[in-house]
Amino acid sequence: MKRALSHARHALGARRVDVSTAFYQHTKHGHSSGSTRFVQSGKRGEASAPIAQTAGNAPRIDTAQLVSQVIGSRSTRMASDGYPAALFVDTPLDTITSPEALRAYVRRLFEDRSHYGAQASALGRTALEVASSSNLPPRTEAASAMRGALLALALRQAGITHAAAAQGALDRIASLDFDTPHTRVSSSETDREAWLTVRLLARSTEGFGILDALRTATSAPFKDDAHRTAFKTLLESADMLDPLPREVSALGLHDGAPGAVSLRAKLGGSPLRFDEHGPHALARRAFDAASARLERGRDALTPDQKGALFAWQQSFTEDGRGTELSKVRERLNKFVRKTIPRVGESRWKTLLPRLFRGREGSPLSALRLGTQGATRKTAKQEQERYRQGLRESLSTLTLSPEMQSAAVLTHARPKHSLVELAALHTWLELGGFAHERMDEEAIVAVARRAQQMCAELDKVKGAPQAVLDDLRRATARWATMTPQQLAKTKPFRSVAKRAYTPERLALWGKLARVPDDSPFWTTLDSLRLLARPSGPALPARSFVRAAAEGVFGEFGKPIGATLGTECLDEVRTMLKEVIENLPSSARLRLADGGSQRVSTSGLNAMTHVGVFPISPRLTLRASRSRETVVEFVHGTHGFEMFVGRAKTSQKQAGAGVLVGYDVEMALTNLRVGLATNVTLHSQELTEAAGVTVRVPHRLKPDGSGFDDKATRAIFWAVVEHFLDEAAQPHDDGANGSFNRLAELGLDHPDVSIGWTDTRARTSKRGVTVDATANAKLLSFGPRSARDPKSGKTAKLFGVSAGPSMGMGWEKSRQEGSMTERSGRHRIEQRYVGAGNLVQWRGGVAPGFSHSLDANGRSSVGLLSLDALVATVGLVDNGGTAKLTLSIENDKLNYRASTLEREELSGTRYADTIESAGADLVRMLAANQESQAHGAASTSEALADPLSLARARMHEYIATVRHNRQFNHAYKYGLRLLRDPAASIDMLTALAQQSGHDPDVDAFVHARRGNILGNPKAWVPRKLSIRERNSATRSPGLNIGVSLNTRTSTTGDHEFANLSVPFPVLEAIDEEGRWASSDAVS
Structure with a gap:
């Protein structure tokens, strides 16, 4: 009995609880579960149902449906819509997966007057040989054939129509001057065609890899990574300064050599400064900086040139007011100059800006609420x-x-x-x-x-x-x-x-x-x-102590002494501990700001039908919140820090009615009743924008997994750079701060800085039913009504109060996306979801009314306030499907591109996995079989791999069933296979190489959607249980109009997981299960 009561108390404590009063709001979701409460597995019989492809009435995991939920239906573009003219022949690039297909493609692409098309065949063989030597992954026959097709198409798009001329252009590319290209112009038709081909290939990562392979094959390779990066920057910026005509016939005698571009753009003088203005100012600065680096080396660059190179490497293409680069500089400068130092300031100093506008927040101060379990292991x-x-x-x-x-x-x-x-x-x-x-x-x-x-x-x-x-x-x-x-x-x-x-x-x-x-x-x-691991936390200061320190200085120190240095040291120590211990799939979100709300809560009209009081009511509510956010994430792709602002707006309309009964009492009247309210419309829009600093995972030298330690060290070095910037005064503004960051990350391919926009929309409908009991406490104001028969009088205003308790049901739909257009490493994300929430609420909410008659039978309710109201979530059966694409240097990181289904119902999730986990069991069995060859004992080697895999699955399901909590979410994750990712990369390169021709973009988008929408492109990766804990404090006014400051901390970590081992997933990629025909609808 004691154990049952303890479990019930523990489960209740994990629910989301909102407590609201007239001057304070507090939200708590989840709590530290503790290792002593974890039940690894229960009775084996409770999870012993056979794991098979089919099972009773339990819902199966339908990958095709999961994909369509997130990506949407497949494109309706058909062959009848026409093939893009910029691609010349109607052969989709992702279907060219063999040497024979490549040779056929080349023969269609070029004219060949030789005997039996010998020159075109030779060109196809050369293209394949060059593409096969590319260092970019994957190095498969299909990828080589598609790369060869890209090379052939670039020659054709450069205006070359004959196979012999194309071969001549390839030979000329091998001898072009790549050391000082900014000084070279074309001296012949072959030179012109060669430089145009080079520029077209440099538009994409895949194309530049082909160019690199071509130079290496002819004994003229790039000197090092710095030479390679500077040359690519020069060509990319030249492409923006000197756009090539879309029509091949319009190329004419256009000289696309970098030296010619430099002459036309009037570059080559003194180094360009940050304040360079005009069209394509950043492209001009990047071209100038790349030229200087190729000619004189890194040490000769000015800080502004380093900043321009770094910005261009992060995929920024424009600079100026309102551009993403400008917003990144300003946001980072504000973070190191204002946001970080505010952690040591008195909270009273920023109270009014936070209360009325949600500005001047200090999210790092939320560390005083702890890390909410974000650093905990499974x-x-x-x-x-x-x-x-x-x-x-x-x-x-x-x-x-x-x-x-x-x-x-x-x-x-x-x-x-x-x-x-x-x-x-x-x-x-x-x-x-x-x-x-x-x-x-x-x-x-x-x-x-x-x-x-x-x-x-x-x-x-x-x-x-x-x-x-x-x-x-x-x-x-x-x-x-x-x-x-x-x-x-x-x-x-x-x-x-x-x-x-x-x-x-x-x-x-x-x-x-x-x-x-x-x-x-x-x-x-x-x-x-x-x-009971709790994680680190900043030393907490009481509200009164903080106020006193703001007026008198810190206790024990002279008046006027600052808290900044000591607090910054505390933050540095704590953030280092967080980053060193942040496990995979963990997240820590810190936010500080304010919210404002206007509501007609309490607005109603009271009348009587017979002896029963009837009170129709109308609820209109509008609110907004603005927060400054700092977020740390350790995801599948690597580590990241987000610094920005989030704003939420909500509009709600509802109506209801109260039916009651009046009970005469000695001193007052008691009105008991049942109130029903229907939410007719509720829409919430959340938008966040800011800078994302990201460090991607890298493989270990032996390829056995990710080198987590090295990634963590690089990420901490970047975070520490921002802390050092905050501690050291500088007067060179946002540009100087960005240039110092460029000094750190210029030659570091693992440092990514970009601008992130996220948008989430939630619509809700629901109904609540509450039992109420209200007694009239007092009346005040002048006399407003008099009954001529009885002589009774009523004053202008009345106050009533009493307890209420009820239940609510809410149905919701969500959709959201995350967009990044800059940064070496970018994330594209989209999710859709739906849910049903049942919650209990109760409390005391006094109301103010205006009497219309002296007998109290008619009145108008004006407003109500929350004296003490609590809301507790009881049941949440929501689910979300989310697609995440990890893109590094315009290529998909297939190991970190995932498709996930998240359930909030542990029972439904366990039933689903139990009935549809056969694929995962087979992959676990494959790992057991590979481990059996190196088993230490004969019994381990003789054990049935399939039985061991089933046992692991049963153990995980038992963990789900015996550790269910309201703050748990249950995930089924898929990972993108290598070969379909390679096909998408080639299609992306095709669009870039074609200058983002609208017809080509539409064609590529359709092919990409068909590939991602094919269930065969995905493989099961992991089952996991996510635990979320959060705490929010919102002091402020909640009387009719709400004005609150808002400080919150949210921590996510994996409570348990069952993962397919890394070597098994790599082996599946090597098997080449994906066929190009699968991508064709």
């Missing part, structure tokens, strides 16, 4: 650490005399103390008890341990013989008992029922009077942290 890992800590602490704890067997001789009840001490020793030695309580095996171990401790007492000098004899007889009798008999024996009966946690050990220490300076207490504190 429950299984925490439980293993906790058990290991218990076992290791035994040797330290037994050094205290109070933990040794001789201590029981001084106790009033030696037998009882002996059993309790033996139980503590056994608990520590075993690494804890299952479910925190003794089972049959544990109770026998405790009896055996008590007998051993009794034998140790023989060595104690001066021990009372009678006590020793009594203990010997008792321990000998216990040794012969069964577990059931022991559980009924008096010393064990009370001891066995107790929960064994570090608090039980603390109670023993208090009763045994362990000295305060004993190592016992230090060890106990470490066990408490292992039992």
